[in-house]
Amino acid sequence: MNLTDLSQGAHARHLRILGHFAPEDSHGLGPEVKTVVLLGPDEPRFWSAFEDSSEYRDGAPDPMDRWSARVIGDWAREIGGGSLFSLWWPTLCTILPMGFGDRCGMA
Template sequence: MAEAATWDALAAEATVLGLELLGGMQKGEGTLLLYGPDPARFWRVLQASPEAHAPDPIDRWSARVLTALARDLGGTALFPFGTPRQPFMTWATGTGACHVSPVGLLVHRTQGLNVSFRGAIRVPRRIVLPAPGPSPCVGCPAPCTTACPVLALTSDGYDLPACHAWLDDPRNDCMARGCAVRRACPASPPRPDAQAAHHMAAFHPC
């Protein structure tokens, strides 16, 4: 598949693995491909994997799966964790598939404010990329700007102490279901509560 891989074929292969091909950009004579969790499949695939009950299961799973995929494509896997630090935010906006939302978070046309990256693969050849679509924020009434119960994340910036204080409040449902701002985005597909809780626990350890 490596030499004949098209965008559609790569996207289909990513889905089988529990990933979504979120965007791509030309880098010199090569192509950089960005991968994130498939909202419908990722958590189920992870829970059935050898990494499910290991420390840092998501990073371990990502390293194994994307390293193997990169090898099949004749490319190199790059990750948003470990060292050296990679410029995933710059890459994400550079693909044209991600945009800056009214609350300053990245937003993606199919993943909304829940967009995240498990890794990237740099392949040493040019792949024809689909034209990037418009931001899902165009025409949106921006419920994200008022969704936070303590207004920690708005168009004016991010009040991190207020966010953490709210997560300590027993009235919050963000720890169990995920950030209310991200959930408010009409473009954000639903994901399992267990997945959201895992990420929130990493962000705000009890």
């Protein structure tokens, strides 16, 4: 799978690729992790798709987290990858290369 394929897959899910990098051993992700792709909403069209989701409409807590886990998690499994979420793995943002930290709320 190449970056064009990933971009098209992200677009189909109302997301976009914000960046990507090859992690180093010091990041502690393990040797099987070859590339980390940072995803974000493809605004403004993302919001109407999210608001139509069952996670948004069911009234349960954390609809965005649950939507992300379902949509990104399912896609990652489809393409033979995995998913990591900064809310569930807070140290994820600390390993991002210079310039990515601001996307995790880090200045």
